Amino acid sequence: xxxxxxxxxxxxxxxxxxxxxxxxxxxxxxxxxxxxxxxxxxxxxxxxxxxxxxxxxxxxxxxxxxxxxxxxxxxxxxxxxxxxxxxxxxxxxxxxxxxxxxxxxxxxxxxxxxxxxxxxxxxxxxxxxxxxxxxxxxxxxxxxxxxxxxxxxxxxxxxxxxxxxxxxxxxxxxxxxxxxxxxxxxxxxxxxxxxxxxxxxxxxxxxxxxxxxxxxxxxxxxxxxxxxxxxxxxxxxxxxxxxxxxxxxxxxxxxxxxxxxxxxxxxxxxxxxxxxxxxxxxxxxxxxxxxxxxxxxxxxxxxxxxxxxxxxxxxxxxxxxxxxxxxxxxxxxxxxxxxxxxxxxxxxxxxxxxxxxxxxxxxxxxxxxxxxxxxxxxxxxxxxxxxxxxxxxxxxxxxxxxxxxxxxxxxxxxxxxxxxxxxxxxxxxxxxxxxxxxxxxxxxxxxxxxxxxxxxxxxxxxxxxxxxxxxxxxxxxxxxxxxxxxxxxxxxxxxxxxxxxxxxxxxxxxxxxxxxxxxxxxxxxxxxxxxxxxxxxxxxxxxxxxxxxxxxxxxxxxxxxxxxxxxxxxxxxxxxxxxxxxxxxxxxxxxxxxxxxxxxxxxxxxxxxxxxxxxxxxxxxxxxxxxxxxxxxxxxxxxxxxxxxxxxxxxxxxxxxxxxxxxxxxxxxxxxxxxxxxxxxxxxxxxxxxxxxxxxxxxxxxxxxxxxxxxxxxxxxxxxxxxxxxxxxxxxxxx
Numbered sequence: 001x002x003x004x005x006x007x008x009x010x011x012x013x014x015x016x017x018x019x020x021x022x023x024x025x026x027x028x029x030x031x032x033x034x035x036x037x038x039x040x041x042x043x044x045x046x047x048x049x050x051x052x053x054x055x056x057x058x059x060x061x062x063x064x065x066x067x068x069x070x071x072x073x074x075x076x077x078x079x080x081x082x083x084x085x086x087x088x089x090x091x092x093x094x095x096x097x098x099x100x101x102x103x104x105x106x107x108x109x110x111x112x113x114x115x116x117x118x119x120x121x122x123x124x125x126x127x128x129x130x131x132x133x134x135x136x137x138x139x140x141x142x143x144x145x146x147x148x149x150x151x152x153x154x155x156x157x158x159x160x161x162x163x164x165x166x167x168x169x170x171x172x173x174x175x176x177x178x179x180x181x182x183x184x185x186x187x188x189x190x191x192x193x194x195x196x197x198x199x200x201x202x203x204x205x206x207x208x209x210x211x212x213x214x215x216x217x218x219x220x221x222x223x224x225x226x227x228x229x230x231x232x233x234x235x236x237x238x239x240x241x242x243x244x245x246x247x248x249x250x251x252x253x254x255x256x257x258x259x260x261x262x263x264x265x266x267x268x269x270x271x272x273x274x275x276x277x278x279x280x281x282x283x284x285x286x287x288x289x290x291x292x293x294x295x296x297x298x299x300x301x302x303x304x305x306x307x308x309x310x311x312x313x314x315x316x317x318x319x320x321x322x323x324x325x326x327x328x329x330x331x332x333x334x335x336x337x338x339x340x341x342x343x344x345x346x347x348x349x350x351x352x353x354x355x356x357x358x359x360x361x362x363x364x365x366x367x368x369x370x371x372x373x374x375x376x377x378x379x380x381x382x383x384x385x386x387x388x389x390x391x392x393x394x395x396x397x398x399x400x401x402x403x404x405x406x407x408x409x410x411x412x413x414x415x416x417x418x419x420x421x422x423x424x425x426x427x428x429x430x431x432x433x434x435x436x437x438x439x440x441x442x443x444x445x446x447x448x449x450x451x452x453x454x455x456x457x458x459x460x461x462x463x464x465x466x467x468x469x470x471x472x473x474x475x476x477x478x479x480x481x482x483x484x485x486x487x488x489x490x491x492x493x494x495x496x497x498x499x500x501x502x503x504x505x506x507x508x509x510x511x512x513x514x515x516x517x518x519x520x521x522x523x524x525x526x527x528x529x530x531x532x533x534x535x536x537x538x539x540x541x542x543x544x545x546x547x548x549x550x551x552x553x554x555x556x557x558x559x560x561x562x563x564x565x566x567x568x569x570x571x572x573x574x575x576x577x578x579x580x581x582x583x584x585x586x587x588x589x590x591x592x593x594x595x596x597x598x599x600x601x602x603x604x605x606x607x608x609x610x611x612x613x614x615x616x617x618x619x620x621x622x623x624x625x626x627x628x629x630x631x632x633x634x635x636x637x638x639x640x641x642x643x644x645x646x647x648x649x650x651x652x653x654x655x656x657x658x659x660x661x662x663x664x665x666x667x668x669x670x671x672x673x674x675x676x677x678x679x680x681x682x683x684x685x686x687x688x689x690x691x692x693x694x695x696x697x698x699x700x701x702x703x704x705x706x707x708x709x710x711x712x713x714x715x716x717x718x719x720x721x722x723x724x725x726x727x728x729x730x731x732x733x734x735x
Contacts, residue, residue, distance in 0.1 A: 007052065008054050009051045011048070012050065014072070016072055022150070025071070026066055026069065029065055033057055035052050036050060037051040037052065037053070038050070070156070102209060103212070105142070106143035113132055113135045113198060133177070135198070139201070149163075151164040164358070165357060165358070169201075169388040177198045197385075233325055235251055237269035238262070239259070240313060255319065256317070256318075260314055262279075262307045264310055265307065267305070267306055268301050269316075270320075271316070271319075271324055272300070272316045273317055274314045275313045276297065276312060277310060278294070278296045280474075282308055283305045284624070295312070296499065302323070303326070304324075361384045402726075406725050407671030407728060408424070415654040418667075423650035426634050429633075430665065432569045432617070433563060433571070435570060435658075436602075436621060437573075437581065437584055440556075440656075441552055441572065443552075446532070446548045447551055448483035453543065454543060455544075459487075462484060462487055464490065466487035466488075467487070467488075467492050467506065468504045470489060471494055472502050472513070474496075490506050492504050497512075500518050502514060510538065511536070512536070512537055514534065519535055519542055531549045532548045533548075549580075552584060555659050556588050557589055559658030559659040563662060569592070572590045572592070574593070575624065577595060598624070599625075599627050602624075603627045606628055606631050610631075618649075619637075619658070619661065635650050636651045638653055670728065674727075
């Protein structure tokens with residue numbers, strides 16, 4: 001490795017990684033390159049973050065190095081255009097289609113093989129062995145080619161993984177069977193049966209491919225968060241030329257201080273300050289708060305936010321990668337890449353198990369060659385094959401995906417969608433939960449919480465207020481009109497009062513609806529900062545005062561109490577003001593909260609807790625939560641939230657009921673327990689039988705384990721794993 005004060009950090013998509021071993025190989029290769037200070041592979045994100053010295057190396061050289069290791073980098077578009085992401089997505093789609101096709105072919109041919117091998121009327125036919133040879137060949141060398149390729153890549157780097165054991169066991173069983181089929185006399189003259197194990201080699205590959213397919217299906221449920229965030233930025237903008245004429249131009253042509261026109265309903269192209277006009281802008285992607293923000297000249301606007309009312313012109317103050325939206329994209333990307341990949345338990349075991357099994361198989365063959373007597377070669381081959389078959393990872397390949405499939409199914413029944421095994425395992429370790437406020441703890445929309453009539457309420461006054469609000473474009477008007485219910489709609493001539501409310505004329509009379517600035521004589525009460533007060537009156541008096549707020553969900557109080565009773569620290573992080581945050585925290589029973597929190601504040605909060613040794617879950621529903629959701633050990637999205645929040649998270653609660661978090665924690669504990677039990681079943685038969693397969697009992701009682709019995713033992717462990725996973729659905733219903 002090399003380091004330098006002159007460095008550049010870039011993230012490149014990586015192709016052709018199939019396991020954690022592949023990720024380690026790519027990472028190791030890049031770290032060995034001159035000029036590379038650091039390289040961190042994110043296997044889940046299929047990319048690598050590289051810190052390198054551009055005076056020593058460049059992306060093309062890095063790509064060449066990675067290609068020499070058997071993988072590939074996409075270097076054509078290290079920017080925010082999304083081209084690299086599209087290429088990676090297309091390549092992953094092709095790989096998924098290829099995997100699906102091969103899994104189906106392997107399953108069909110393996111089923112035919114099993115019928116031939118297990119049906120007495122067929123298995124003893126002279127042609128049976130040749131049919132099985134014919135059926136198994138495409139399974140082993142076409143469908144299972146990825147395992148042999150993976151084993152070769154590992155061998156080049158002097159490493160072993162599950163691909164190594166799959167390739168060794170299936171390849172040995174296949175070659176042994178071909179030899180037995182073509183040279184029957186080699187076995188018969190020693191008094192042994194010339195058994196074939198074509199079905200074992202094919203079934204092993206079919207089972208593991210089905211497990212891989214389940215895993216890939218789970219990954220494909222999530223598309224690129226970065227791509228969707230990039231999609232929030234419009235591709236064009238309406239530029240006001242030096243001649244004062246509007247002209248639509250590509251976003252990349254915008255320069256600092258350009259004057260840009262934004263029409264009603266359009267997304268704002270870049271960061272800037274309003275030069276002419278006023279409007280209401282939906283900034284929920286930044287603040288997470290539901291109410292659009294009223295904007296006037298000199299007020300700041302941000303790329304990706306939505307203009308809701310009217311049109312205005314603004315001058316660009318930040319463009320390209322400097323905009324707030326680009327910074328949010330960077331935060332999400334950085335959070336995803338900084339999260340170290342969770343090493344799967346199976347891969348950890350494989351790192352020890354594979355070389356041990358290979359060593360035992362070779363050692364047993366060598367011992368038989370040295371002391372096996374007349375039948376030394378025969379017994380050496382049988383011992384080698386039997387050890388590899390009995391240690392074959394068929395059950396190991398099923399241990400995780402079968403339990404995960406059942407566990408995810410139970411979660412789905414309860415309205416909890418879990419995307420991957422890592423999240424399912426990590427959930428049970430969570431001891432700190434950060435909750436967004438709007439849409440998570442609260443309903444997410446403003447509603448009228450009360451109305452106080454300061455004069456006798458009449459139908460005429462009610463109709464007047466309803467008519468004014470029904471025709472108003474103010475964001476709170478809809479909530480008030482909805483609260484008033486059905487009333488008579490009158491003819492209204494209204495004029496907006498920016499920053500204050502609306503002045504309306506009905507039948508020659510003038511009425512006002514808005515804040516206290518419209519009623520200079522109003523001194524009746526002090527407005528609460530945690531609620532919005534809207535007044536309705538005339539030039540001389542106030543008729544009614546309405547209070548509006550984003551109400552807390554009834555289920556939120558119960559959820560917080562459940563989690564705190566389980567010893568979990570709850571923190572609320574909101575973009576709202578201090579008074580509102582304090583009031584909502586009090587109502588929900590939350591002891592710790594952060595007010596006026598922007599996306600990077602939430603990200604910093606989670607990182608601080610993680611550095612303190614906490615396992616943190618982030619719960620949110622807005623685009624502004626996406627970076628925090630990606631950074632957290634487990635990101636939990638509310639199902640009614642934004643698509644980007646849902647995709648940045650690894651767990652989605654469809655109903656938005658926070659009580660489901662406790663359910664998800666229990667589900668995680670049960671499923672992980674089942675996975676561990678499965679791993680026990682996957683190994684116990686094999687480990688106990690490996691010494692027997694090697695021939696340890698032969699000097700004692702002359703017993704040698706037949707490879708057919710080894711195959712049966714392997715099958716028993718697979719059956720035990722599947723049965724135990726299915727029992728997970730019986731261990732109490734998830735509520």
